[in-house]
Amino acid sequence: MNFSKNISLKKLNTFGIKANCKLFTEIHSKSQIKHLIQTEEFKRNNYLILGGGSNILFTKDFNGLIIKNEIIGINILSENDHIKNVKVGAGVNWHKFVLWSIENGLSGIENLALIPGNIGASPIQNIGAYGVEVKDVIDKVWAINLKDGNEHIFTNLECKFKYRDSIFKNELKDKIMITHVSFNLSKTAIHNTSYGDINEELSRLGAERSTKNICNAVINIRKRKLPNPDEIGNSGSFFKNPVIKSSKFKKLQGLYPDIVGYKMSETDTKVAAGWLIDKCGWKGHRNNDAGVHKNQALVLVNYGEATGKEIILLAKKIQKSVKEKFDINIYPEVNIIG
Ligand code: FAD
Numbered sequence: 001m002n003f004s005k006n007i008s009l010k011k012l013n014t015f016g017i018k019a020n021c022k023l024f025t026e027i028h029s030k031s032q033i034k035h036l037i038q039t040e041e042f043k044r045n046n047y048l049i050l051g052g053g054s055n056i057l058f059t060k061d062f063n064g065l066i067i068k069n070e071i072i073g074i075n076i077l078s079e080n081d082h083i084k085n086v087k088v089g090a091g092v093n094w095h096k097f098v099l100w101s102i103e104n105g106l107s108g109i110e111n112l113a114l115i116p117g118n119i120g121a122s123p124i125q126n127i128g129a130y131g132v133e134v135k136d137v138i139d140k141v142w143a144i145n146l147k148d149g150n151e152h153i154f155t156n157l158e159c160k161f162k163y164r165d166s167i168f169k170n171e172l173k174d175k176i177m178i179t180h181v182s183f184n185l186s187k188t189a190i191h192n193t194s195y196g197d198i199n200e201e202l203s204r205l206g207a208e209r210s211t212k213n214i215c216n217a218v219i220n221i222r223k224r225k226l227p228n229p230d231e232i233g234n235s236g237s238f239f240k241n242p243v244i245k246s247s248k249f250k251k252l253q254g255l256y257p258d259i260v261g262y263k264m265s266e267t268d269t270k271v272a273a274g275w276l277i278d279k280c281g282w283k284g285h286r287n288n289d290a291g292v293h294k295n296q297a298l299v300l301v302n303y304g305e306a307t308g309k310e311i312i313l314l315a316k317k318i319q320k321s322v323k324e325k326f327d328i329n330i331y332p333e334v335n336i337i338g
Pocket residue numbers: 014048049050051052053054055056069090115116117118119120121122124125126127128129176177178179226227228229234235236237335
């Protein structure tokens with residue numbers, strides 16, 4: 001087992017924040033995890049599991065052990081007339097898996113194209129975009145308990161998936177390492193184009209509703225709306241969209257007829273945090289290298305040398321102004337480390 005010392009994390013987080021860690025190691029198999037947890041380096045230090053680093057904000061150097069999950073492999077476990085059950089290693093890049101599914105004639109995750117990061121993190125916040133959440137296709141999640149090395153296989157139900165939430169963000173936070181996820185992907189194309197932008201983009205492209213074309217439409221929309229982390233540091237949406245009482249939403253609609261919300265149930269409405277932040281005047285704001293993206297107010301950006309602390313300071317100011325203007329609390333989606 002190799003441990004490197006004092007490693008720079010700047011290229012390992014899409015925010016591009018400068019931070020170092022005391023110790024760093026990579027895991028390529030389940031047996032390596034079981035070995036790792038017996039080592040003094042693991043026992044004596046705080047640890048953090050890292051995937052693609054696209055939902056993490058370092059606010060200072062990490063004075064512990066970073067464990068980068070590099071377990072690879074895509075294997076078909078079973079199939080019937082309608083479905084292929086595919087088990088994927090936690091270290092596989094999410095978008096590469098989306099492309100693999102399309103090349104293999106499978107549908108179900110095309111709407112989730114171009115989401116950065118790896119398979120292992122996909123169940124953690126139940127990644128979602130353009131009308132689909134990964135919980136819709138996850139069959140099981142394989143994980144190793146980092147205390148005793150025992151394996152646990154979680155069924156979809158046991159994962160307690162909700163909007164940007166799961167058991168792994170709550171009861172099991174930092175207690176397990178996900179090694180594999182299995183997905184039920186459809187052999188017959190089942191398309192979800194409920195999100196208006198997709199149909200618009202398909203018509204713009206003059207393209208029929210195929211799995212590949214939906215994937216391409218999503219890629220185009222995302223490239224227009226969201227900053228590319230290779231060019232401007234960011235972690236996607238910094239905050240979650242808040243869920244408020246529908247009665248309160250109706251009152252706000254009276255004051256702001258263009259407010260954007262989605263009905264979640266009879267009583268609850270999810271409000272577009274990007275709209276709230278935009279209405280508070282933050283879009284395009286910049287202070288030194290910490291800013292709010294010019295096309296999407298929900299995305300905080302690092303123009304180069306921003307520190308994690310500067311991003312947090314900006315996030316707090318945004319939370320305060322949204323609370324003052326709308327009496328709504330917004331909470332980070334990004335995992336803040338430090
Ligand atoms: P990391 O950032 O490395 O880790 C995230 C968390 O998961 C950390 O707490 C980490 O400790 C933990 N973790 C990672 N791997 C494991 C493992 N194997 N076992 C246990 N714990 C683990 N998200 C969406 O849902 N929808 C979007 O549309 C979307 N768009 C984005 C666009 C951009 C430009 C960016 C930068 C991000 C976007 N995100 C989006 C957020 C991000 O891509 C997802 O949250 C992604 O799943 C994070 O994966 P990762 O491998 O980078 O995780």
